[in-house]
Amino acid sequence: MTETDTPAPRQAQAITPPTLLELFLAFCKMSLSGFGGVLPWARRQMIEERRWLTVAEFNELFSLAQFLPGANVVNMSVVFGSRFGGPVGAALALLGLMGPPVLIVVVLAYFYAQYGDLDLLRRALSGIAASAAGLIIATTMKMAGPLFSKPYTTAPLIVALAFVAVAIFRLPLPYVLLTLVPLSIGLAYLRLRA
Amino acid sequence: MKPDGGIYITLATQFALMSLFAIGGAVAAVPEMHRLAVEVKGWMTDQQFADMFAIAQLTPGPNVIVVTLIGYHVAGLTGAAIATAAMCGPTCLLAYYVGGIWEKFKTARWRIVIQAGLVPISIGLIAASAWVLTLAADHSAVAFVLTAITVAVSYFTKFNPLWLFVGAAVLGMLGLV
Numbered sequence: 001m002t003e004t005d006t007p008a009p010r011q012a013q014a015i016t017p018p019t020l021l022e023l024f025l026a027f028c029k030m031s032l033s034g035f036g037g038v039l040p041w042a043r044r045q046m047i048e049e050r051r052w053l054t055v056a057e058f059n060e061l062f063s064l065a066q067f068l069p070g071a072n073v074v075n076m077s078v079v080f081g082s083r084f085g086g087p088v089g090a091a092l093a094l095l096g097l098m099g100p101p102v103l104i105v106v107v108l109a110y111f112y113a114q115y116g117d118l119d120l121l122r123r124a125l126s127g128i129a130a131s132a133a134g135l136i137i138a139t140t141m142k143m144a145g146p147l148f149s150k151p152y153t154t155a156p157l158i159v160a161l162a163f164v165a166v167a168i169f170r171l172p173l174p175y176v177l178l179t180l181v182p183l184s185i186g187l188a189y190l191r192l193r194a
Numbered sequence: 195m196k197p198d199g200g201i202y203i204t205l206a207t208q209f210a211l212m213s214l215f216a217i218g219g220a221v222a223a224v225p226e227m228h229r230l231a232v233e234v235k236g237w238m239t240d241q242q243f244a245d246m247f248a249i250a251q252l253t254p255g256p257n258v259i260v261v262t263l264i265g266y267h268v269a270g271l272t273g274a275a276i277a278t279a280a281m282c283g284p285t286c287l288l289a290y291y292v293g294g295i296w297e298k299f300k301t302a303r304w305r306i307v308i309q310a311g312l313v314p315i316s317i318g319l320i321a322a323s324a325w326v327l328t329l330a331a332d333h334s335a336v337a338f339v340l341t342a343i344t345v346a347v348s349y350f351t352k353f354n355p356l357w358l359f360v361g362a363a364v365l366g367m368l369g370l371v
């Protein structure tokens with residue numbers, strides 16, 4: 001989310017398309033490396049290690065994945081996989097990304113259901129939960145930075161409206177979006193027309 | 195609670211619907227997950243929700259797997275599978291088809307305008323997630339300090355968050371949080 005503007009080393013244009021197995025394994029690897037977010041690892045795999053994409057192509061791919069609703073890296077795996085292997089490629093990339101963490105988390109869920117009331121585990125999780133919340137605050141700050149540095153836009157107003165509606169008033173997300181999306185796109189249209 | 199067919203249908207429809215409104219990724223949908231699981235359906239407490247988000251962060255991979263945990267908590271393995279598939283299925287199909295035609299509109303004005311309009315909304319939603327998760331997780335002064343330290347370290351450094359979690363777990367086990 002926040003790493004897209006860091007420069008990465010340039011590379012040759014010639015890019016070997018991945019085989020289906022390579023596709024699956026690469027997504028397994030970036031998924032299993034990704035603590036607190038897969039995006040930095042996806043960048044590293046696709047641009048630097050495997051050289052499947054240039055920096056510009058990766059940013060383009062990620063901006064599409066962000067634009068679409070749903071989990072960003074999940075969308076990215078589907079779009080990237082389909083580009084190199086059609087429906088099978090999309091399915092294998094998705095399976096590589098989601099399969100290993102889902103298996104791990106199911107095991108953890110089982111332990112949580114069995115031992116979630118144990119005092120020691122409870123206390124450890126309280127600590128981790130406090131830290132995990134901090135990680136999301138930092139993500140928000142990194143993302144919001146560029147938006148607030150541009151003067152005279154209505155973007156900070158939209159950020160504030162979305163925040164207050166969802167966090168403070170706890171309004172259902174569909175209603176909030178059905179109001180804010182047309183408003184924000186309308187304001188962007190007026191601004192970009194100038 | 196013995197799961198019946200009704201709970202599976204609820205999980206499938208609620209998460210499928212939610213995924214389509216998750217602008218800005220899975221984290222942007224966290225307040226909506228909390229509203230559904232804690233406030234509307236009463237599937238879990240505030241603290242249990244914070245625990246599940248913490249476990250999802252501890253697990254490598256996309257943040258969306260918090261949905262797998264919620265599904266498991268509500269209706270076991272079948273619930274985990276249904277919730278995960280519902281959260282990913284519709285948006286993956288959408289990504290598959292839109293991904294194919296997107297290139298054509300690379301420089302289209304409407305595309306640039308829509309993107310510019312959606313960015314501040316997704317940031318507002320992720321800020322709301324941060325708020326909801328902090329309120330659910332922080333019940334003591336030490337917990338707030340721990341949150342603040344994590345903010346500072348992950349904002350200013352590239353330190354692997356896993357080590358922060360390890361430190362936080364140890365502080366928690368010592369009974370300090």
